[in-house]
Amino acid sequence: MTGIEQIQVAQVVAGDNDRQTFDQVALQELADSMKTHGLAQPITVRPIWLCTTCGHRDADNPLACERCSGDSLEQRFEIVAGERRYRAALLLGWQTIPAIVREGMSDEAASAVMLAENVARADLDPIDEGRAYQVRMEQYGWTVEQVARFAGVSTVRVQFRLKLLRLRSEIQHLVRSGNLSIGYAQVLSDGELDLNRQMLAITRLHANPTPTPTWFRREVNRLLEEQAQESLFDLSLLTVQEVEQDASEFIEPPSPSTTEAPKVGKTLIQIVAGQVKFWNRAAEAWNDLGKPFKRQECQAAALVLQALL
Numbered sequence: 001m002t003g004i005e006q007i008q009v010a011q012v013v014a015g016d017n018d019r020q021t022f023d024q025v026a027l028q029e030l031a032d033s034m035k036t037h038g039l040a041q042p043i044t045v046r047p048i049w050l051c052t053t054c055g056h057r058d059a060d061n062p063l064a065c066e067r068c069s070g071d072s073l074e075q076r077f078e079i080v081a082g083e084r085r086y087r088a089a090l091l092l093g094w095q096t097i098p099a100i101v102r103e104g105m106s107d108e109a110a111s112a113v114m115l116a117e118n119v120a121r122a123d124l125d126p127i128d129e130g131r132a133y134q135v136r137m138e139q140y141g142w143t144v145e146q147v148a149r150f151a152g153v154s155t156v157r158v159q160f161r162l163k164l165l166r167l168r169s170e171i172q173h174l175v176r177s178g179n180l181s182i183g184y185a186q187v188l189s190d191g192e193l194d195l196n197r198q199m200l201a202i203t204r205l206h207a208n209p210t211p212t213p214t215w216f217r218r219e220v221n222r223l224l225e226e227q228a229q230e231s232l233f234d235l236s237l238l239t240v241q242e243v244e245q246d247a248s249e250f251i252e253p254p255s256p257s258t259t260e261a262p263k264v265g266k267t268l269i270q271i272v273a274g275q276v277k278f279w280n281r282a283a284e285a286w287n288d289l290g291k292p293f294k295r296q297e298c299q300a301a302a303l304v305l306q307a308l309l
Contacts, residue, residue: 004042006096007077009089012045013057015079015110018118018132021125021176022087031088039089042098043082044113046105050076059106077101080110081117108140112150119151126182127172130161163189168198170304179307183213191220196257197227199300206303253285254278255294256301276302 049058051065052072064071079086080102089097105113115132118124124132133147144162148155164175166189174180180202188201204219205211254261259282261275283298 003101005099005101007045007099007101009086009094009097011076012043012086012097012099013048013050013076013078014083014086015114017079017083018114018124018128018135019083020128020131022084027084027087028091030084031091034085034088035092039085039098041082041085042100043085044080044100044102044117045077046080046102046110048076048078049073059110078110080105080113084123111136111140115147115151119153125176126161126164126185127176130164133158133162134165160186160189166192168195168304170301171198171202174202174304174307177307184211184216187213187217187220191217191224193220193223194227196297196300197223199256199304200296203296203300203303206307253289253294254282254298255286256297261301261305272305276305279305 046059049061050073051057051068051070052074053070054065054068056065056067057076057078058066058073062073065073077099086097102110102113115136118132119129133151136142136147136150137144142150144155144158148158151158164172164185167175167185171180171185171188175182175185184205188198191201193201201216201220201223205216208215256279261278263271264274265271279298279302283295283302286292286294286298
């Protein structure tokens with residue numbers, strides 16, 4: 001049975017939303033609009049049973065919790081579509097909210113509706129969109145064609161978004177924040193560069209005052225050729241005698257491929273600023289050792305982080 005009801009906001013729980021971040025300014029603007037004009041489109045929910053002992057959810061009406069066997073079960077309404085509207089209602093202090101109640105909806109069916117809603121409303125950034133596709137392929141065994149059909153997009157778009165997940169996390173942050181256009185991000189993800197050369201490609205992109213997609217693709221291809229040549233001399237293929245290293249032996253400076261920059265500071269800006277300094281110091285250390293490639297890797301890491309400030 002499906003119908004529109006006024007349900008208690010306190011009984012609503014968020015679903016497994018594809019969106020990883022919510023813009024607080026945009027959320028407040030939505031709340032202001034809802035306060036003035038009301039809610040134009042109800043949220044969509046499905047009844048579930050929530051175990052108050054362990055928090056497990058069940059779409060059916062079980063006699064006991066599947067996870068802890070407890071019988072402390074209470075009915076709730078899980079959001080299928082409209083979490084931003086629900087969050088705005090919370091900001092407004094609403095006690096009830098209009099909702100389309102979808103009875104008997106399975107986890108997979110709810111996931112399909114959520115995907116279609118988020119993509120159609122452009123609620124996801126390119127990285128979250130790619131992850132939304134990947135999650136459904138892994139969880140439900142959907143093919144690219146099935147994902148495209150449920151999302152209402154082309155298979156090419158699905159494939160491009162999935163490729164973006166190959167990028168380093170720092171570069172994914174650039175895409176999320178709009179500091180790297182989706183076009184350049186797709187060129188980079190197509191190149192199948194290793195993580196360090198992805199950073200070098202971004203460094204070259206930022207260094208060019210008038211880049212074009214064609215130019216950037218050539219740069220990515222050059223780095224790919226270097227990567228292929230280097231693999232011919234992979235030292236891991238050589239048989240060498242293992243020698244115990246003395247604790248007093250020389251320790252190399254940190255490198256983005258082996259070291260995670262420390263997270264020191266109370267705010268995100270302080271943490272990122274500290275990591276920028278960390279990689280710049282590492283670049284200077286590699287330069288002193290006469291290793292320009294390692295220096296460039298560290299400089300690229302610092303540059304990508306600097307763009308987040």
